[in-house]
Each structure stands twice: as structure tokens, then as C-alpha cells.
Amino acid sequence: MNKSKFAAMVAGAGIVLAGCGGYVYTTVGGKVTGLGSGDTLTLRNEGNYLQTLYADGTFQFNVASNGNYTISVAQQPNSVNCTVANGSGKMSGEAAVNNIAVTCTPNVPLGGTVAGMTDGTSMILLNNNLYKANVTANGSFKFTDFVVSGTTYAISVGLPPVSQYCTVANGTGTASNANLPAALTSVVTCVPAVPVKFTVNGLTAGTVLTLVNTVDGYADKYAVSAPGNYLFGWSWLTGKPFNVTVDTQPTGQTCKVTGGTGVVDAANPAASANIVVDCAKT
Numbered sequence: 654m655n656k657s658k659f660a661a662m663v664a665g666a667g668i669v670l671a672g673c674g675g676y677v678y679t680t681v682g683g684k685v686t687g688l689g690s691g692d693t694l695t696l697r698n699e700g701n702y703l704q705t706l707y708a709d710g711t712f713q714f715n716v717a718s719n720g721n722y723t724i725s726v727a728q729q730p731n732s733v734n735c736t737v738a739n740g741s742g743k744m745s746g747e748a749a750v751n752n753i754a755v756t757c758t759p760n761v762p763l764g765g766t767v768a769g770m771t772d773g774t775s776m777i778l779l780n781n782n783l784y785k786a787n788v789t790a791n792g793s794f795k796f797t798d799f800v801v802s803g804t805t806y807a808i809s810v811g812l813p814p815v816s817q818y819c820t821v822a823n824g825t826g827t828a829s830n831a832n833l834p835a836a837l838t839s840v841v842t843c844v845p846a847v848p849v850k851f852t853v854n855g856l857t858a859g860t861v862l863t864l865v866n867t868v869d870g871y872a873d874k875y876a877v878s879a880p881g882n883y884l885f886g887w888s889w890l891t892g893k894p895f896n897v898t899v900d901t902q903p904t905g906q907t908c909k910v911t912g913g914t915g916v917v918d919a920a921n922p923a924a925s926a927n928i929v930v931d932c933a934k935t
Contacts (some may be wrong), residue, residue, distance in 0.1 A: 713749070739754060782850070820842055853877055895913075
């Protein structure tokens with residue numbers, strides 16, 4: 654019997670068989686419990702084969718009767734976090750292993766309220782500088798991605814609304830299933846602010862120029878690929894010093910900044926709006 658053909662038959666059957674040449678296959682598996690409604694869990698074995706489950710129930714992978722096995726979570730669901738018990742070992746015979754337990758426990762929703770945001774604008778919030786919540790109106794908000802109970806969270810502003818400066822209060826803590834409301838009490842407050850604007854001249858279309866405005870140690874980067882008028886993503890409160898410099902030069906050109914330093918002033922918004930970047934061939 655062709656060995657590769659036999660192996661394919663065994664993999665599809667998922668039962669104990671002895672084939673030509675001494676190949677014996679059986680299964681390792683177990684049970685998933687606690688999977689949330691609408692969630693998807695993906696498991697992986699030592700051969701990087703995947704199984705996706707959409708509800709509680711049993712699962713199994715094929716393995717050689719004398720082989721090692723390792724079952725792990727390849728992709729976690731959103732509303733629950735799943736852990737694997739008895740997930741690794743070595744087969745000592747032809748009997749199937751069915752004692753692997755995958756237990757899923759609820760995750761914690763994360764959110765809060767937004768106030769002061771200008772109508773018709775939007776804002777991006779981050780958790781631990783990774784997970785995003787796109788906020789389009791004042792009021793309550795929640796992150797799409799839940800937080801694993803027992804882990805820390807830190808809500809910050811990823812990108813504020815245009816011409817506003819936003820701060821986060823009560824945005825850090827440790828998520829806990831024993832106190833779900835605690836992770837929903839962050840308060841994001843937005844107030845009017847002054848944008849930092851610049852004009853780019855002479856840039857060769859299709860090349861990329863990256864500028865950076867450094868304010869209080871924060872680097873607000875902006876990439877442009879054509880001449881024109883632009884404004885940085887962050888606006889600032891009166892009294893904040895701005896410092897606009899070239900972060901990366903475009904290919905074949907050198908760009909110089911004029912008027913790139915100063916202080917933001919709501920009474921004189923032109924102070925941070927007359928920055929000029931001139932580009933010329935090198």
C-alpha cells in the first residue's frame with residue numbers, strides 16, 4: 654500500500670489503524686467548555702494543524718501511536734480567554750487520549766465616557782497602545798476587544814479630533830470579572846486646541862517626506878507624498894512649544910523647514926500655522 658495514500662486515509666478517518674510499514678495512528682483530544690456565544694476558538698497541534706470551534710464540545714487531532722503531541726490555543730476568542738490542561742505528552746500505545754481540557758473564562762469589557770468632542774469629528778483610543786476604539790460621538794464607548802481578567806489596561810488617546818486636545822482620567826487598572834464596572838469608568842475629556850500646520854513646496858510627486866512635531870517628548874509624525882497644505886494629527890493647548898523637523902528625507906531630494914519652532918497660542922494661531930517645508934533635488 655502506498656504510505657502517503659494510507660496516511661491521508663487515516664487523517665480523514667480519525668480512528669486507530671495499522672498500516673503497511675508499521676504506521677499506526679490514533680487521536681488526542683478532549684473537551685472545550687465555556688466558549689461564548691458567537692465566539693471562535695482555534696486550536697493548534699504540534700504539526701501546526703488547526704481546528705476551529707464555534708461552541709462547547711469535543712475535539713480531536715490525529716497523532717502517531719509513539720509520537721509526541723502538543724495542543725495549544727492558536728487564536729483566542731474575544732469575550733472569553735481559553736487555557737489548555739493536559740495539552741502535551743507522548744503517546745505510549747494505540748489507545749486514544751481524550752483528557753485534554755480547554756477551559757474558557759469570561760473576559761472583561763473595557764470602556765467609559767467621552768465629553769466635549771466636537772460634533773462630526775472622531776477620535777481613536779488605545780488600550781496598552783494596541784487595541785483601538787473608534788469614537789464618533791460623546792457619551793459612552795466600549796473597546797471592541799475585551800480584556801483578560803487579571804491583566805492590566807491603560808487607555809490613551811491614539812488620535813484626537815481635529816483642533817482638540819483630549820485627556821483620559823481613570824483610564825488605568827486591572828481588569829477583574831469580580832468587578833466588571835471598574836473597567837468601564839474611564840473619562841475622556843476634549844477641549845479646543847490649536848493645530849500645527851505646514852506647507853510643503855517642491856516635493857516630487859510619488860516620493861515620501863516624513864515630518865515630526867516633537868512636543869513634550871511626544872513625536873507626532875506625518876508622511877506626505879505631494880506638495881500641499883497639511884496639519885499634524887495632534888493639536889495643542891496654549892503655551893506648548895512645538896518643534897517641527899524632517900524625520901526622513903524623500904528619495905533624491907533634501908527638504909528644509911522654515912518656522913518650525915515656536916509656541917502654540919490660541920490668541921495667535923498663525924504662530925503654529927506658518928511652517929514652510931521647501932524641497933529641492935540633491
